[in-house]
Amino acid sequence: MARRMMEGSQAVASAVALCRPQVISAYPITPQTHIVQELGQKVADGDLVAEFVNVESEHSAASVVLGASATGVRVYTASSSQGIMLMAEVLFNISGMRLPVVLTCVNRALSAPLSIWNDQQDSISVRDSGFLQLYAENNQEAADLVYQAYRIAEDHRIALPVMVCMDGYILSHAWEGVDIPDQSTVDAFLPPFEPIYKLDPDQPLTFGMFMEPDKYLENRYMIQNAMERAVGVIQEVAHDFERAFGRASAGVMEEYQTADASTVFVVMGSLASTIKEVVDELRERGEKVGLLRLVSYRPFPQDLVCGALARAKSIIVIEKALSLGGPAPLVSELRSAFYGRPAQPGVTGFVAGLGGRDITVDTVKAALERARTGAGVDGFLDLRTDLELEGE
Amino acid sequence: MAQAVDTDHLFASGHTACAGCGQSLAARLVLRAAGPNIIATNSTGCLEVFSSNYPHSAWRVPWIHSLFENSAAVASGVEAALRISGRLDGIRVIGQGGDGGTADIGFGALSGMFERGHDILFVCYDNEAYMNTGVQRSGLTPFDASTTTSPAGRESWGNRTGKKNLPQIAVAHGVPYVATTSVGYPFDLDKKVKKALSIRGPKYLQVFVPCPLGWRHDTSLCTSIAKMVVETGLYPVLEYENGVLTSARRITKKRPVEEYLKPQGRYAHLFNREGGAEEVAKIQALADDNIARFGLMDKPAEAKKAEVVAKVFTASELAGFDGLEGRPAYVAYKGRVYDVTGSSLWEDGEHQLEHRAGRDLTREMENAPHDEDSLGSLPVVGEFKA
Amino acid sequence: MKITLGGVGQPGTSLANKTGSWRVNLRPSFLHVTCTACTLCALSCPEGCIYGKGRNTYYPDYDYCKGCGNCANVCPVDDIEMVSEETALPVGSLVFDDDDEFRSMSTG
Numbered sequence: 001m002a003r004r005m006m007e008g009s010q011a012v013a014s015a016v017a018l019c020r021p022q023v024i025s026a027y028p029i030t031p032q033t034h035i036v037q038e039l040g041q042k043v044a045d046g047d048l049v050a051e052f053v054n055v056e057s058e059h060s061a062a063s064v065v066l067g068a069s070a071t072g073v074r075v076y077t078a079s080s081s082q083g084i085m086l087m088a089e090v091l092f093n094i095s096g097m098r099l100p101v102v103l104t105c106v107n108r109a110l111s112a113p114l115s116i117w118n119d120q121q122d123s124i125s126v127r128d129s130g131f132l133q134l135y136a137e138n139n140q141e142a143a144d145l146v147y148q149a150y151r152i153a154e155d156h157r158i159a160l161p162v163m164v165c166m167d168g169y170i171l172s173h174a175w176e177g178v179d180i181p182d183q184s185t186v187d188a189f190l191p192p193f194e195p196i197y198k199l200d201p202d203q204p205l206t207f208g209m210f211m212e213p214d215k216y217l218e219n220r221y222m223i224q225n226a227m228e229r230a231v232g233v234i235q236e237v238a239h240d241f242e243r244a245f246g247r248a249s250a251g252v253m254e255e256y257q258t259a260d261a262s263t264v265f266v267v268m269g270s271l272a273s274t275i276k277e278v279v280d281e282l283r284e285r286g287e288k289v290g291l292l293r294l295v296s297y298r299p300f301p302q303d304l305v306c307g308a309l310a311r312a313k314s315i316i317v318i319e320k321a322l323s324l325g326g327p328a329p330l331v332s333e334l335r336s337a338f339y340g341r342p343a344q345p346g347v348t349g350f351v352a353g354l355g356g357r358d359i360t361v362d363t364v365k366a367a368l369e370r371a372r373t374g375a376g377v378d379g380f381l382d383l384r385t386d387l388e389l390e391g392e
Numbered sequence: 393m394a395q396a397v398d399t400d401h402l403f404a405s406g407h408t409a410c411a412g413c414g415q416s417l418a419a420r421l422v423l424r425a426a427g428p429n430i431i432a433t434n435s436t437g438c439l440e441v442f443s444s445n446y447p448h449s450a451w452r453v454p455w456i457h458s459l460f461e462n463s464a465a466v467a468s469g470v471e472a473a474l475r476i477s478g479r480l481d482g483i484r485v486i487g488q489g490g491d492g493g494t495a496d497i498g499f500g501a502l503s504g505m506f507e508r509g510h511d512i513l514f515v516c517y518d519n520e521a522y523m524n525t526g527v528q529r530s531g532l533t534p535f536d537a538s539t540t541t542s543p544a545g546r547e548s549w550g551n552r553t554g555k556k557n558l559p560q561i562a563v564a565h566g567v568p569y570v571a572t573t574s575v576g577y578p579f580d581l582d583k584k585v586k587k588a589l590s591i592r593g594p595k596y597l598q599v600f601v602p603c604p605l606g607w608r609h610d611t612s613l614c615t616s617i618a619k620m621v622v623e624t625g626l627y628p629v630l631e632y633e634n635g636v637l638t639s640a641r642r643i644t645k646k647r648p649v650e651e652y653l654k655p656q657g658r659y660a661h662l663f664n665r666e667g668g669a670e671e672v673a674k675i676q677a678l679a680d681d682n683i684a685r686f687g688l689m690d691k692p693a694e695a696k697k698a699e700v701v702a703k704v705f706t707a708s709e710l711a712g713f714d715g716l717e718g719r720p721a722y723v724a725y726k727g728r729v730y731d732v733t734g735s736s737l738w739e740d741g742e743h744q745l746e747h748r749a750g751r752d753l754t755r756e757m758e759n760a761p762h763d764e765d766s767l768g769s770l771p772v773v774g775e776f777k778a
Numbered sequence: 779m780k781i782t783l784g785g786v787g788q789p790g791t792s793l794a795n796k797t798g799s800w801r802v803n804l805r806p807s808f809l810h811v812t813c814t815a816c817t818l819c820a821l822s823c824p825e826g827c828i829y830g831k832g833r834n835t836y837y838p839d840y841d842y843c844k845g846c847g848n849c850a851n852v853c854p855v856d857d858i859e860m861v862s863e864e865t866a867l868p869v870g871s872l873v874f875d876d877d878d879e880f881r882s883m884s885t886g
Contacts, residue, residue, distance in 0.1 A: 022473065022476045022477065023469060023472045023473050023476060025469065025472070049476070050476060051472035051473070051475055051476045053468060053469070053472050053508065054508070055465065055468075055504055055508075056500055056501070056503065056504035056507070057500055057501075057504075059461070059462060059465070059500075059501075060462060060465035060468070060500070060501050060504055063458060063459070063462035063465035063466050063468075063469065063501070064465050064466070064468050064469035064472065065469060066458055066462075066466055066469060067433065067456065067458070067465070067466035067467060067468065067469025067470040067472075067473070068469035068470065068472050068473035069469075069473075070456050070466075070469075070470070071431065071469070071470045071473035071474060072473065072477075073473040073476065073477060075469075089459060090458070090459065090462065093458050093459055096784065096785075097458075097784040097785070097786075098783045098784035099784070159783055159784075196783055197782070197783070197784065197786045199431045199454035199455075199456055199470060200431075200454055201428055201429045201430065201431070201453065201454055201483055203454075204428070204451065204452055204453050204454045204455070204789045205454055205455075205786050205787065205788065205789065206444055206449035206451050206454075206455050206456075206786065206787035206788070206789065207454075207455065207456035207457065207784065207786055207787075208434075208440075208444070208456050208457035208458055208785070209444040209445065209446040209447075209449065209457070209785050209786075209787045210440075210441060210444060210445055210446065211445075211446045211785060212445070212446075215446060215779075215781060218781050219781060219785060222781065222783070400820070400826060401826050403826060404789075404790040404792050404793050404826070405792065405793060405797070405825045405826050405827045405839065405841075405842035406792035406793045406794060406795040406796065406797055406842060407792050407795075407797075407825075408795070408797065409824060411800065411824070411844035411845060411846035412824060412844075412846035412847070412848055413824050414824070416824040416825070417822065417823070417824040417848075420824075420826045421821070443792065444787065446785050446787055447779060447780075447787050447788070447791055448787075448791050448792040448794060448795050449787040449788065449789060449790065449791050449792055450790070450792040451789060451790075452789040452790045453789075578818075578821040578822065579821075604846075610847070611844075611845075611846035611847055611848070612846060612847030612848050612850065612851045612860070613848075613851065614822070614824065614846070614848045615822045615848055615851065615852045616851055616852075744814075744815060744816060744817065745815060745831075745832055746814060746815060746833075759814065759854075759855070760816070760854075761814075761816040761818050761854035
């Protein structure tokens with residue numbers, strides 16, 4: 001295993017190129033740009049043989065990969081924030097047509113106000129789209145999830161698109177040591193794409209038909225079932241990955257010191273690294289704290305998550321997204337996962353880090369304290385008190 | 393290769409288009425001209441809805457419908473996939489959409505497809521409104537047409553603007569082939585689809601297709617209205633190759649716009665109240681402007697005279713050019729001899745299993761379903777003296 | 779009925795939908811008197827349900843004909859008339875082979 005220092009975007013681009021996509025189409029948006037530019041350079045240098053289609057909008061980027069995937073070739077696209085919003089209807093269309101598109105979402109906040117910095121509102125806002133969603137903690141994982149994403153998406157038991165999420169700037173523009181395998185290792189792990197159906201005059205098929213009320217429901221039911229199967233397939237693929245690449249991959253989630261923990265943090269993405277720092281520090285002081293890092297948000301592996309958290313007394317969710325007017329997404333899905341189960345830990349949820357605001361170890365410790373004194377009282381972390389908020 | 397399905401029926405019967413629908417006819421004719429080795433995309437709209445109610449599909453070519461505005465982008469993806477897998481030479485890509493899906497919501501994707509130079513023929517079925525959702529106005533709804541969102545009323549004559557000039561916009565993108573046609577001229581449509589598909593790069597074909605329901609005309613008038621619109625000059629039938637206008641279908645007998653407008657309920661308000669005549673005059677002016685601009689009533693004879701060779705054919709000399717055994721095929725009409733050897737409508741010196749080459753067809757043309765315009769593009773090789 | 783992955787459909791399955799049932803008043807009657815086999819009727823039918831090869835052989839497939847009347851309007855020699863649905867159908871019938879390819883008209 002040879003680790004080299006590289007930017008997160010470079011790691012992802014290298015991983016994508018090794019998967020041999022034949023059509024790549026994207027529209028520039030910060031902080032996704034470097035990934036696509038790297039891929040463009042590889043194509044320009046002849047290192048990657050692919051059609052690189054520079055479209056006029058994200059809606060078209062997703063549409064180009066939809067059309068190419070339906071024609072039976074492996075594809076790739078990437079976007080962030082407003083781009084994800086603009087292509088939102090195409091994302092639903094891709095999953096509805098059961099096309100194995102792989103997309104990297106370089107997580108960024110949503111306008112208005114405009115913000116180019118990291119949070120997870122973009123991918124969370126399309127959690128209903130039928131795309132699997134896998135969240136990377138670091139650049140190595142942002143790359144490793146790409147190989148696995150194609151394997152999972154193209155598995156005929158699943159046939160659904162996959163969104164690999166990585167925190168914008170924190171991962172995409174940070175330099176870390178990453179191991180990029182050689183082509184033969186990836187080829188052995190990821191065979192050529194074999195579509196179930198494709199557009200071909202030799203066997204003319206009709207894609208994207210409309211369905212009357214007596215048939216539409218069953219399509220959604222089928223996707224829901226495929227999502228449930230995906231929990232097992234994600235784990236299967238993670239095991240295969242470990243055998244093929246010689247390092248572990250988390251599968252649907254990572255349990256960090258949870259076995260005897262009475263307080264467990266639940267987070268997604270790069271924030272987990274900060275939490276691990278806090279967990280290590282507190283453990284040295286004898287506090288039984290742990291972390292459950294959720295990798296697969298869609299499908300949400302309810303049984304596995306609740307199983308891992310069953311012995312905890314207090315669960316603290318910190319998430320970089322919210323659902324305006326309702327409970328925050330991750331905490332509410334977690335609470336709902338516990339409904340009707342014998343173990344009923346206290347759950348407290350915090351929204352933090354929106355618009356790129358740093359989540360420091362102090363922020364995390366403050367969350368711990370707030371959960372201790374006010375269990376189940378959700379709120380925002382690091383809300384500034386020195387600003388005048390008009391109307392508040 | 394694709395299994396042999398009769399090209400007349402690559403778009404199968406049993407679709408649920410309204411009786412007399414121009415768009416269903418046009419789609420079938422496009423596929424007939426294109427043949428089975430294509431992949432077609434479609435925007436949401438009438439054509440998509442009446443042809444693909446699961447599990448009933450009228451399409452016997454590979455076809456994909458995604459969303460309303462992305463037919464050209466999906467087609468771009470199909471084309472890219474074919475290109476990278478080396479299959480683009482054998483399979484042509486056709487993007488399809490209605491006027492709304494092409495000129496309005498699909499405008500950006502269309503422009504991108506043109507600009508990137510994809511090898512795709514985009515066909516716009518222009519029925520001049522958003523028909524599938526209930527006849528709402530689009531960017532291609534003509535001046536003074538009444539639609540459900542530009543209705544004629546006590547304070548309104550209907551749609552306030554003219555048609556967005558999408559053919560000109562296509563030309564401005566520098567694409568190799570742009571043409572307009574009408575479903576009322578099936579041979580013209582056929583010729584243009586075939587020509588477009590023989591050219592590599594982005595192509596745009598706009599097809600005028602009547603909508604009996606939305607335009608409120610009798611179902612039996614589909615072809616008739618689709619011809620009248622051209623005969624008035626309101627819908628010029630043009631071809632642009634590499635930015636240059638290379639053909640404009642001449643009008644032999646100009647028709648006043650009233651004759652075209654009156655059979656359609658969407659223009660009824662122009663004929664049943666005060667001030668209507670002034671509005672009709674404005675529409676007439678639009679037609680006259682097209683006629684002047686494109687020379688739709690200029691005589692072609694002036695240009696042709698320069699090409700006429702001194703050679704004079706007698707009947708027995710002409711008989712030798714019967715198109716059989718590899719000989720050229722010539723026909724005479726009103727004193728001129730035309731070379732039909734290269735015409736797709738003549739096979740082995742025979743036309744429609746009925747007419748033979750090597751003869752004077754002046755009498756037979758009187759009974760033809762087409763007029764002498766059809767000879768207009770044929771090379772003249774001499775004069776005929778019986 | 780099967781719901782395929784992504785709702786992918788098979789070609790030409792619309793033929794199961796016999797739209798001839800839509801006709802209410804009128805159907806075309808092909809007189810076979812002055813026909814010149816110009817093929818315009820077949821080229822002007824939105825259903826693609828008019829078949830023929832050669833003079834006086836053109837017929838609509840009444841299983842699909844919606845009775846729009848475009849063919850009657852288009853025929854340059856007035857050889858097609860719209861008649862009442864009550865009128866008896868002509869004796870001939872369309873013959874198709876296994877691939878739904880139009881073969882011939884059989885009369886009698």
